[in-house]
Amino acid sequence: xxxxxxxxxxxxxxxxxxxxxxxxxxxxxxxxxxxxxxxxxxxxxxxxxxxxxxxxxxxxxxxxxxxxxxxxxxxxxxxxxxxxxxxxxxxxxxxxxxxxxxxxxxxxxxxxxxxxxxxxxxxxxxxxxxxxxxxxxxxxxxxxxxxxxxxxxxxxxxxxxxxxxxxxxxxxxxxxxxxxxxxxxxxxxxxxxxxxxxxxxxxxxxxxxxxxxxxxxxxxxxxxxxxxxxxxxxxxxxxxxxxxxxxxxxxxxxxxxxxxxxxxxxxxxxxxxxxxxxxxxxxxxxxxxxxxxxxxxxxxxxxxxxxxxxxxxxxxxxxxxxxxxxxxxxxxxxxxxxxx
Amino acid sequence: xxxxxxxxxxxxxxxxxxxxxxxxxxxxxxxxxxxxxxxxxxxxxxxxxxxxxxxxxxxxxxxxxxxxxxxxxxxxxxxxxxxxxxxxxxxxxxxxxxxxxxxxxxxxxxxxxxxxxxxxxxxxxxxxxxxxxxxxxxxxxxxxxxxxxxxxxxxxxxxxxxxxxxxxxxxxxxxxxxxxxxxxxxxxxxxxxxxxxxxxxxxxxxxxxxxxxxxxxxxxxxxxxxxxxxxxxxxxxxxxxxxxxxxxxxxxxxxxxxxxxxxxxxxxxxxxxxxxxxxxxxxxxxxxxxxxxxxxxxxxxxxxxxxxxxxxxxxxxxxxxxxxxxxxxxxxxxxxxxxx
Numbered sequence: 152x153x154x155x156x157x158x159x160x161x162x163x164x165x166x167x168x169x170x171x172x173x174x175x176x177x178x179x180x181x182x183x184x185x186x187x188x189x190x191x192x193x194x195x196x197x198x199x200x201x202x203x204x205x206x207x208x209x210x211x212x213x214x215x216x217x218x219x220x221x222x223x224x225x226x227x228x229x230x231x232x233x234x235x236x237x238x239x240x241x242x243x244x245x246x247x248x249x250x251x252x253x254x255x256x257x258x259x260x261x262x263x264x265x266x267x268x269x270x271x272x273x274x275x276x277x278x279x280x281x282x283x284x285x286x287x288x289x290x291x292x293x294x295x296x297x298x299x300x301x302x303x304x305x306x307x308x309x310x311x312x313x314x315x316x317x318x319x320x321x322x323x324x325x326x327x328x329x330x331x332x333x334x335x336x337x338x339x340x341x342x343x344x345x346x347x348x349x350x351x352x353x354x355x356x357x358x359x360x361x362x363x364x365x366x367x368x369x370x371x372x373x374x375x376x377x378x379x380x381x382x383x384x385x386x387x388x389x390x391x392x393x394x395x396x397x398x399x400x401x402x403x404x405x406x407x408x409x410x411x412x413x414x415x416x417x418x419x420x421x422x423x424x425x426x427x428x429x430x431x432x433x434x435x436x437x438x439x440x441x442x443x444x445x446x447x448x449x450x451x452x453x454x455x456x457x458x459x460x461x462x463x464x465x466x467x468x469x470x471x472x473x474x475x476x477x478x479x480x481x482x483x484x485x486x487x488x489x490x491x
Numbered sequence: 492x493x494x495x496x497x498x499x500x501x502x503x504x505x506x507x508x509x510x511x512x513x514x515x516x517x518x519x520x521x522x523x524x525x526x527x528x529x530x531x532x533x534x535x536x537x538x539x540x541x542x543x544x545x546x547x548x549x550x551x552x553x554x555x556x557x558x559x560x561x562x563x564x565x566x567x568x569x570x571x572x573x574x575x576x577x578x579x580x581x582x583x584x585x586x587x588x589x590x591x592x593x594x595x596x597x598x599x600x601x602x603x604x605x606x607x608x609x610x611x612x613x614x615x616x617x618x619x620x621x622x623x624x625x626x627x628x629x630x631x632x633x634x635x636x637x638x639x640x641x642x643x644x645x646x647x648x649x650x651x652x653x654x655x656x657x658x659x660x661x662x663x664x665x666x667x668x669x670x671x672x673x674x675x676x677x678x679x680x681x682x683x684x685x686x687x688x689x690x691x692x693x694x695x696x697x698x699x700x701x702x703x704x705x706x707x708x709x710x711x712x713x714x715x716x717x718x719x720x721x722x723x724x725x726x727x728x729x730x731x732x733x734x735x736x737x738x739x740x741x742x743x744x745x746x747x748x749x750x751x752x753x754x755x756x757x758x759x760x761x762x763x764x765x766x767x768x769x770x771x772x773x774x775x776x777x778x779x780x781x782x783x784x785x786x787x788x789x790x791x792x793x794x795x796x797x798x799x800x801x802x803x804x805x806x807x808x809x810x811x812x813x814x815x816x817x818x819x820x821x822x823x824x825x826x827x828x829x830x831x
Binding site: 172173178180181250251269271274277278281282284295297299300308310315317318321322333 | 628676
């Protein structure tokens with residue numbers, strides 16, 4: 152078993168331990184909502200349902216790759232409660248997102264609100280949120296209190312940005328007057344925020360010095376931005392076989408993605424069409440072609456490449472070492488090259 | 492100005508500072524949702540809309556009344572971010588409660604979801620939750636990291652109990668097979684949880700020793716239970732002029748309050764009527780009389796008196812001193828004697 156597989160097993164075990172706080176006589180059903188959402192119970196449970204646990208994995212790889220004085224080969228074991236906390240925050244946001252977006256399915260399974268109703272699903276999300284904080288507080292078993300407080304600050308700052316990003320995402324729906332500047336405010340609070348919290352916290356818990364911690368943080372941040380922009384490109388021009396998403400669904404959903412905002416700022420043929428009426432599945436190919444002709448795909452790919460370059464620059468400064476370092480860079484490359 | 496008035500001003504200023512984290516160009520409307528809910532902006536803003544801030548006040552009075560070695564007359568100023576955190580958690584739960592209960596009004600004003608829709612209101616509640624954690628982390632300015640971690644643990648434990656209580660509250664709706672044992676599980680996660688967090692955290696931040704901290708914690712806990720049971724009595728037999736609630740609305744709403752569960756366990760005339768059909772406003776007086784005749788009021792009043800006695804016993808052990816001590820005991824008495 153390689154290091155990554157060992158880490159994934161440790162992550163899953165920690166998540167189950169944290170969520171088991173609700174496994175009591177009177178709250179069995181509440182516990183069941185969370186184990187269902189996490190992919191461990193109910194119809195369709197299994198690895199397909201759990202997601203890839205990329206965020207906690209990146210956290211532990213960051214810890215294990217810092218290679219500092221305090222470092223031992225298994226130092227990452229102490230950081231597992233922090234990795235678990237980030238995954239729980241991610242899942243809290245998914246449960247609430249699904250209610251907010253009225254999504255009935257996630258990873259091919261009914262969402263929590265579809266099964267238990269909105270009121271209980273709101274509370275299930277709140278439960279995951281609280282347990283994330285309980286999880287990170289468990290760092291106290293292995294870290295000094297000042298390190299725990301710093302980790303908590305990183306988590307809380309990320310959560311505030313998440314709620315801001317979520318606010319903007321909802322506020323921007325059906326608006327046609329947005330700029331590329333608005334885009335960065337919105338996505339700054341999404342993928343990039345949590346990924347930067349992963350590498351930031353991981354390096355902190357590996358006892359890296361402040362300069363290195365900052366390099367890790369910026370590596371995660373730009374990795375997240377590059378990933379997000381690339382996701383926007385794939386959402387319009389991607390290969391369904393690679394992305395698992397229905398191609399061009401972002402256009403039909405009216406999503407304010409970077410290519411769309413670029414073309415809206417150009418205010419040419421695409422902008423006129425976009426503002427006139429919603430795009431239907433039948434129009435999609437033609438509209439995607441129009442968008443590409445106006446330079447939106449090239450622009451977004453350029454931005455994604457710039458962010459990737461930034462991420463790799465900070466990765467070089469962070470100098471992740473050993474097997475964990477190789478795995479971390481490999482995972483980053485995999486995230487960034489989904490379309491190749 | 493007495494100490495209590497000074498504290499209330501400090502609490503309100505701290506709450507505004509904490510919530511102002513969202514007062515940025517792109518998140519002005521998000522900020523507005525929170526300032527509206529907190530009672531500072533929008534129609535009907537003002538002291539009527541803010542609520543009484545009893546929880547943060549009890550927290551600061553606990554800190555100021557510990558009278559320990561480290562204590563100075565103004566030591567409570569350092570604890571203000573913790574008091575603010577508890578009030579923000581209370582308000583997070585109110586925003587989500589209002590969605591879950593489909594309540595259109597709170598304190599005579601439209602609820603957040605009524606004004607901004609459910610998706611944004613879910614996120615507004617999440618925002619208050621995160622800011623509560625940001626607020627308590629600000630204790631780091633004046634307290635050692637190990638004290639901050641203990642305070643965070645108290646807050647998180649209370650939040651987990653809150654979500655459990657909320658789960659049970661919703662799960663128990665429309666059920667007629669509940670026992671008094673179920674009642675304690677449900678209300679253990681409500682008023683009592685947050686009030687015990689107030690006195691617990693307050694004493695911790697006043698540098699009380701562990702024995703005294705435990706006495707403060709139990710004082711708050713039993714105060715909360717006594718208050719909750721008394722609230723159940725007032726919800727059926729209370730004087731509307733005193734409680735501000737429509738009398739007997741608890742019966743019409745089908746609330747599983749302690750008097751009702753007592754009578755259901757007796758399984759006599761009331762139980763039969765309760766299970767047969769919902770109570771209407773026209774039936775209320777007759778049903779309340781029936782419930783009283785079966786001993787439910789006497790029973791609940793006895794339980795409330797027992798919990799009050801327990802609270803006062805622990806208050807004696809806690810020995811709250813000085814002006815703050817007098818104010819704390821005065822406030823507790825006021826909470827417990829609303830019906831006199």
